[in-house]
Amino acid sequence: DIQMTQSPSSLSASVGDRVTITCRASQSISGYLNWYQQKAGKAPKLLIYAASSLQSGVPSRFSGSGSGTHFTLTISSLQPEDFATYYCHQSYSTPDTFGQGTKLDIK
Amino acid sequence: EVHLVESGGGLVKPGGSLRLSCAASGFTFSSYNMNWVRQAPGKGLEWVALIGSISSYIDYAHSVRGRFIISRDNAKNSLYLQMNSLRVEDTGVYYCARGGSGYTWGQGTLVTVSS
Numbered sequence: 001d002i003q004m005t006q007s008p009s010s011l012s013a014s015v016g017d018r019v020t021i022t023c024r025a026s027q028s029i030s031g032y033l034n035w036y037q038q039k040a041g042k043a044p045k046l047l048i049y050a051a052s053s054l055q056s057g058v059p060s061r062f063s064g065s066g067s068g069t070h071f072t073l074t075i076s077s078l079q080p081e082d083f084a085t086y087y088c089h090q091s092y093s094t095p096d097t098f099g100q101g102t103k104l105d106i107k
Numbered sequence: 108e109v110h111l112v113e114s115g116g117g118l119v120k121p122g123g124s125l126r127l128s129c130a131a132s133g134f135t136f137s138s139y140n141m142n143w144v145r146q147a148p149g150k151g152l153e154w155v156a157l158i159g160s161i162s163s164y165i166d167y168a169h170s171v172r173g174r175f176i177i178s179r180d181n182a183k184n185s186l187y188l189q190m191n192s193l194r195v196e197d198t199g200v201y202y203c204a205r206g207g208s209g210y211t212w213g214q215g216t217l218v219t220v221s222s
Contacts (some may be wrong), residue, residue, distance in 0.1 A: 001169075003192075034209040042214075043202055044152065049209030087152055089210070094166045096142070096154040 002026050002090050006099035012107040017078045021102045023071045023088035032092035035064055035073045038101075039084045047086075048073060078104075111203050111213030118219045123193050129186040129203030129213055130159070137161070137181040140206035143188045146215075147199040150207045156188065171197075193220045 003026035013019050023033065031051040036044035046055045048064035051071060061076040074081055083106055088099040115127040137142070143155040156177040157166045167179060176189040186203050198220045204210035 035209075044210070046209040046211060053208070055209065085206050089152070091206075091209070094154075094157055096157070096168040098152040098154070101151045 002029060003091060003097055004088055004090055004097050004099040006086075006088055006102050008102060009100060010103045010105070012086050012105055013078055014107045015078050015080060019075045019104065021071070021073045021086055021088075021104075023066075023099050025069045025071075025090055025092075028068045029090045029092035031067050032090055033064075033066065033071045034089045034091060035062075036087045036089065037082075037084045038087065044087060080106075095102055109211045111205065111211070113201065113203050113213045116201065116216030116218045118221065119193055119194055120222055121193060121220055123220070124189070124191045125193065125218060127188040127190065127201055127203075127216060127218070131184045131186065131203075131205070134205070136179075136184040140164075141177075141179060141186045142204045142206055142210065143175075143177060143186075143209070144202045144204050144212075145197075145199045145218075146202070147196070150199070153199075155192035155201070158186070174219060190218070193218075194222050 005024045007022050023090040033051045035048040047058050047062050052064045063074050065072050086102045110132045112130045121123050142157050145153050145155050159179045174192045178187045200215040200217050202215045203213045
């Protein structure tokens with residue numbers, strides 16, 4: 001199975017900050033990497049698919065990059081509604097696997 | 108708009124069974140792979156099972172293989188998960204998720220396995 005490792009596992013930041021979350025795969029997954037945002041008690045929401053494509057309706061302050069084994073999610077200027085937990089997800093091969101999550105909270 | 112609504116969750120004793128359903132609308136259901144993903148309380152996301160668009164391909168997580176059965180009825184735009192021999196560690200919120208370019212998720216249904 002492909003292991004997905006996110007870092008950091010938690011992060012404190014302020015409104016307006018630029019934030020980057022990293023996801024590493026245990027083997028190459030080409031560009032089959034997706035990012036989700038999950039708020040407490042809610043279902044995950046797709047932000048980025050295929051490593052760098054912005055899902056329709058998602059604000060442009062979210063961006064993704066990377067290929068192979070190293071990927072990043074960047075939020076260019078944090079807004080109050082962005083404080084949540086973020087997960088990466090590889091859909092290159094089954095079993096699909098997720099990172100352990102990055103909890104982003106207010107400093 | 109894609110809409111996925113899970114149902115069938117509840118409280119069940121260890122060793123028991125439960126059948127989850129997911130009603131889909133807003134897209135051509137028969138054109139998409141479908142998945143079940145679960146989340147234990149306070150934990151991360153765990154993929155559970157996948158079924159191809161015409162049921163020609165099925166796969167399971169190691170943790171549920173031999174106990175869970177995924178199926179679909181394209182005429183009814185519905186996805187199912189038959190869960191047998193349930194264990195305490197199967198407790199969590201179960202989401203159905205449409206495959207494709209990233210997952211699109213339902214709101215989830217809570218399964219609690221406890222004596």
